[in-house]
Amino acid sequence: MPLPGFPRQPEPATPLAGDWFGSLAGRAILDSEVELVRLAAAERPGHAWLRLMPTDGLAVLGERELPLHVAGGYFHGPVRCALPLPLASESIGTVVLQHVADGPVVPEAILEEAARVLVPGGRLWLLTLNPLAPYRARWLRQGPSASEPVRWRRRLRAAGLEPEAVSQGIGPRWKPLPNATLQQGAGMRAAFLLRAEKRVVPLIPIRSRPALSFGVPAT
Numbered sequence: 001m002p003l004p005g006f007p008r009q010p011e012p013a014t015p016l017a018g019d020w021f022g023s024l025a026g027r028a029i030l031d032s033e034v035e036l037v038r039l040a041a042a043e044r045p046g047h048a049w050l051r052l053m054p055t056d057g058l059a060v061l062g063e064r065e066l067p068l069h070v071a072g073g074y075f076h077g078p079v080r081c082a083l084p085l086p087l088a089s090e091s092i093g094t095v096v097l098q099h100v101a102d103g104p105v106v107p108e109a110i111l112e113e114a115a116r117v118l119v120p121g122g123r124l125w126l127l128t129l130n131p132l133a134p135y136r137a138r139w140l141r142q143g144p145s146a147s148e149p150v151r152w153r154r155r156l157r158a159a160g161l162e163p164e165a166v167s168q169g170i171g172p173r174w175k176p177l178p179n180a181t182l183q184q185g186a187g188m189r190a191a192f193l194l195r196a197e198k199r200v201v202p203l204i205p206i207r208s209r210p211a212l213s214f215g216v217p218a219t
Helices: 017-021 024-032 034-041 107-117 134-138 149-158
Strands: 049-053 065-071 074-076 092-098 118-129 168-170 191-197
Touching: 017 024, 017 065, 024 034, 034 049, 034 092, 034 118, 049 107, 092 107, 107 118, 107 149, 118 149, 149 191
Parallel strands: 049 065, 049 092, 092 118
Antiparallel strands: 065 074, 118 191, 168 191
16 A cells, blocks of 8 residues: 555546646646756756656656656655655755646645755755646646645745745646746746755854944943
8 A cells, every 4th residue: 555645546437647647738748847857957966866757758867866756656766665755864955846746646745755855955846737727627637636836835834945936837838839938927837836945954043142332431
């Protein structure tokens, strides 16, 4: 049985999110994000980075990549696992969550794991579907789910990550054709990027010093 973090297995007649991302409409989104994932891979040279994907068959995009895809309630790749991931805490420089929380994995669980494995100052790149896009008609009742950026920011903060103030839209608008250009805000794009940082917290709180006084002593 899958470990906590994955929803219960659906009935056989229920579509799976991974199946949809393997379709023409789903691959148009994933193909739009290729260069964006390359940027994430290059963000912290020398560090291992983790990429979690909703389906298999996607090319490796950088050195030191640990690529895992979801199938049957487990992650598959160099290792087969569920949550928690078999990775040491604070061992990963960058985490790319590429639509794994759009149905296959419970969002809160995977965000907590991402925060755990990230090094202090490391960054999470969250790629997720835009529920306000016209393109949503292509995934309705097909397996994936979607949330607005404001809800994702609440989830990220609850996991101990500090999200950026503005998301960036990416992917198709209407037709299932890749579109890699970024725009400020999710807009009408099929997906959006929201990055969040694992802040460095000092072990000992820094106390504020009292203001110095240079008054002339009374005589």
